[in-house]
Amino acid sequence: MSDVKKLAGQTAIYGIPTIIGRFLNYFLVPLYTYSMATHNYGIVSELYAYISFLMIVLTYGMETAFFRYSQTEAKPNLVYNTALLSLITSTALFLLISFSSLSPVSAMLGYANHKEYIGLFLLIMALDALRAIPYALLRNQQKAKRFAFIKTVDIFSNIFFNLFFLALCPWLMKTDFSETIKWFFDPNDLAFYIFISNVLASGIAFILLLPEFLQFRLQFDFKLWGKMLVYGFPVMIGGLAGMINETFDRIALKHLVSVPETITSPESIDAYKMSQLGIYGACYKLSIVITLFIQAFKFAAEPFFFSKMKKDDAKETYSNVMTVFVIFLCLIFLGVIAYMDIFKYFVGPKYRAGLEVVPILLIGNLCLGIYYNLSIWYKITDRTKYGAYIALIGAVITLILNYLLVPLYGYTGAAWTTCICYASIMVICYLFGQKFYPVDYKIKRLAAYLFGAIALYAIMAILPFSSAVLRMFANTILLFVFIAAAYKFDIKKLKR
Secondary structure, rough: OHHHHHHHHHHHHHHHHHHHHHHHHHHHHHHHHHHHHHHHHHHHHHHHHHHHHHHHHHHHHHHHHHHHHHOOOOOOOHHHHHHHHHHHHHHHHHHHHHHHHHHHHHHHHHOOOOHHHHHHHHHHHHHHHHHHHHHHHHOOOHHHHHHHHHHHHHHHHHHHHHHHHHHHHHHHHHHOOOHOOOOOOOOOOOHHHHHHHEEEEEHHHHHHHHHOOOOOOOOOHHHHHHHHHHHHHHHHHHHHHHHHHHHHHHHHHHHHOOOOOOOOOOOHHHHHHHHHHHHHHHHHHHHHHHHHHHHHHHHHHHHHHHHOOOOOOOHHHHHHHHHHHHHHHHHHHHHHHHHHHHHHHHHOOHHHHOOHHHHHHHHHHHHHHHHHHHOHHHOOOOOOHHHHHHHHHHHHHHHHHHHHHHHHHHHHHHHHHHHHHHHHHHHHHHHHHHHHHOOOHHHHHHHHHHHHHHHHHHHHHHHOOHHHHHHHHHHHHHHHHHHHHHHHHHHHHHHO
């Protein structure tokens, strides 16, 4: 239990900026959805989906390879220098090729008239890729507080610039200062300023990481680099496939969604498609509360699991961590559902037509969190290729189901695709793991928590209260039923 407490403490430190900061960043969703038309927010959703996907290529598994070989190589500094020099070189080449062909790339993505969007998101990706190894160094050295500080500054800077451009500047346009800010602000192109805000915030975080960059020495071991590529390549393939699972719905939605026959003009058709994407993207944000916790957990868990892999009680620790992890995921799921009458105000009225997808996406992301916890088996046994296989299976499921369900059910079909995909890879990862690195997870207990949470959600959904206050009061009682059961059957026992 001391190991679980240690991991929980590090998760909390990593999670304070990630969860609280991102939760504050979460408040940008109402800023966007109350100030932007649904089709304009669709642009933001689509391009950030591309960024998430391409970031996997730009880092090509080097971060995970750094964790792996810094534990076993005699010269950890050489591992750091080799990994960072590799990313610096590849990122520089990426920028050179991308900007030299900016016009055709913009046209291919459907933004021929907005090349500046593409240029900005190329800069965002480059800055994020270059920061990956310095961030990994902080995590590997367990400098959680410094990591948390820089992440916090990054998040709050992004919030500040978004508020400046999307809230303050539009207000100033209505005052005597309008002539002063006209030279840099166009109220008709708010998406541009969302990307500008991200670039500025990423630049500030990059500067704060200079002490880590200054630890870099011009050293490069080709033999070590080859081993890191071999180790990291399956991670990259798995990451690409995983990102297909995570973002393909928002990339493909505008191409697959059926348009009502009453909409005939090309401009109206494009606006409708982007509007559907905008609604789905905004409601998708409501499901990422679970994802925020998972992200904070991953920051702490990956180096923690690697450090435990040679200990005699490693498997027992992994099992205990899984139990506590699933309990917290179920609590977050039920918490969002219980207070949906509050959460719905995080998106503008035009976007609330898509709220039906939130429970589906929450269940999907819950399964994804369990998958991340299970996936440690192929990382510590150097069988990362299985991670790629599992993610590729998920990608096939995602591609097929999106093409089948989205034309029939629109963004609801996309949500069900996400849920089915994540549930599938969770089960597959468990089965493979039990073959190569069996851990005695308390499967019956975990299933009881999962299905119990879903059953409580079903009860919440059919409660016959028209009053939001009464509904939330009843939901709170059900939420405490789950907490009491978890405490009685597991939390109390683990503490003892």
